[in-house]
Amino acid sequence: MSDNLAADRQALASLIDEASRVVVFTGAGISTECGIPDFRSPGGIWSQLKPIDFAEFMASTQVRQEAWRRKFKLDDEFADAKPGRGHKAIAHLIGTDKISHIVTQNIDNLHQASGVPRERIIELHGNSTYAQCLECTTRYELEWVRAQFEPEEQPPNCQKCGGVIKSATISFGQSMPQAEMARAHEATLEADLFLAIGSSLVVYPAAGFPSLAKQHGAKLVILNREPTRLDEIADLVIHADIGTILAPLGP
Ligand code: NAD
DSSP: OOHHHHHHHHHHHHHHHHOSSEEEEEOGGGGGGGTOOOSSSTTOHHHHOOOOOHHHHHHOHHHHHHHHHHHHHHHHHHTTOOOOHHHHHHHHHHHTTOEEEEEEOOOSOHHHHTTOOGGGEEETTEEEEEEEETTTOOEEOHHHHHHHHTTTTOOOBOTTTOOBEEEEEOOTTSOOOHHHHHHHHHHHHHOSEEEEESOOSOSTTTTHHHHHHHHTTOEEEEEOSSOOTTGGGOSEEEOSOHHHHHGGGOO
16 A cells, blocks of 8 residues: 555544544545446546437437437446445445435435435435436336337326426436535535545536535545546545545445
8 A cells, every 4th residue: 555545544534533524425436436437537428428408308309218218228237336435435434423414416326225324315416216207206117117118219208297207317407406405505514524525526516515615614625536626625635546545434
């Protein structure tokens, strides 16, 4: 182990030790070791597929067909993804009551799969493991949507109100979920330590939470293998692999 790595781990462990209310903010980088590519690293999802924005999805049946086609293909690719070392370490710290909340941009359900209770997870961009009617919010399981869709590639509409059904994620151009934004805001203001892990910190409004925490007196740690635009305001910046750094904090 390099001296830097040991010093970084020690510095992180000390900050966590001294803190009484930690908020963890996670991005796609925590799930790359689980086999789910992020958006912005070389070879990331974005370099292969332009995201479909919300207005396009709503405006055209062809776009909705393409969205469901992509969704089921990606689901098949990532079906075996399991929580990684970072998820497990965070779940362990939640168990010791050090961490109050996980505010996540991720949609992959891996924090839940690592055993973290639902009420401790704030999903800013939704969850890709189910679908919802955009009108009446009725939940639909993906198996049902797939069974309706696949024979003739017809995107199903809501059985109750006829509304458009969409994966329960927030697309570019779609409104942010108000309740989750409010909970994340409150948790951030109450934190005395804010750990931003595996996010490029460029997707707003989610990326506003680390600076909000800092402005309200929390210490800010950024863990990312690449520099981010908020590195200069952080109290500790660790440029290293997430799993490698967090594993010793785990069970
Ligand atoms: P991003 O792709 O913009 O940034 C990921 C960051 O993680 C990059 O800066 C990269 O350097 C870093 N990173 C990747 N692997 C790492 C590792 N092993 N160790 C250390 N750093 C690592 O992701 P974002 O900031 O979360 O924003 C993208 C949006 O994409 C979010 O809104 C999210 O909803 C969505 N997204 C989610 C998933 C997921 O749920 N797993 C995957 C891709 C995209």
